[in-house]
Amino acid sequence: MKTFCFTTMIAVFLLICLNGVQSQTTQTQLNQVELMKQMIGTWKGEFTNKDSFIIAEIKPFGNGGVEGNQIWFFKDKILFEQKFVSGYDKKSDKYIIATINKDNPEILLMGFWFTSKNIYERIPFENISNPEQATTQAIYEFKSPDMFMATFTEKNKPDRTYTWVRVK
Secondary structure (H helix, E strand, O other): OHHHHHHHHHHHHHHHHHHHHHHHHOOOOOOHHHHHHHHOEEEEEEOOOOOEEEEEEEEEEOOOEEEEEEEEEEOOEEEEEEEEEEEEEOOOOEEEEEEEEOOEEEEEEEEEEEEEOOEEEEEEHHHOOOHHHOOEEEEEEEEEOOEEEEEEEEOOEEEEEEEEEEOO
């Protein structure tokens, strides 16, 4: 009888421990498409140099995609323009963005994804399978629904930071 009680106690203990271990490893999946909706709108990117700014218009495209354009200004003159389109890739659970500048026909491909409800990361597309190998990276952090900070790094060192505010 003593052995039966002891065995039962060990079995119950193991079940409780296993249940606890499983609950700790369960991670909620972020809905990338839903989180992307917070980017929809017109944004103004402000630099430390007050003579320069960016206007970005981001619109929904299809079911979960976005399209837009950016115009960079320097002293109220257009420095350059670019267009972009992004779509969600289910296989990698990331967005892929293709960007083209008006004065340069070369396509730039990047991958980006939300790592939390208010932060997303962007890296070159060629590093999408191994993000830790990316030599350039951008982290976008929403401080409010109408403002986010973009911090760019080169070779793991912060390079520049922009503040973006929603234009109403």
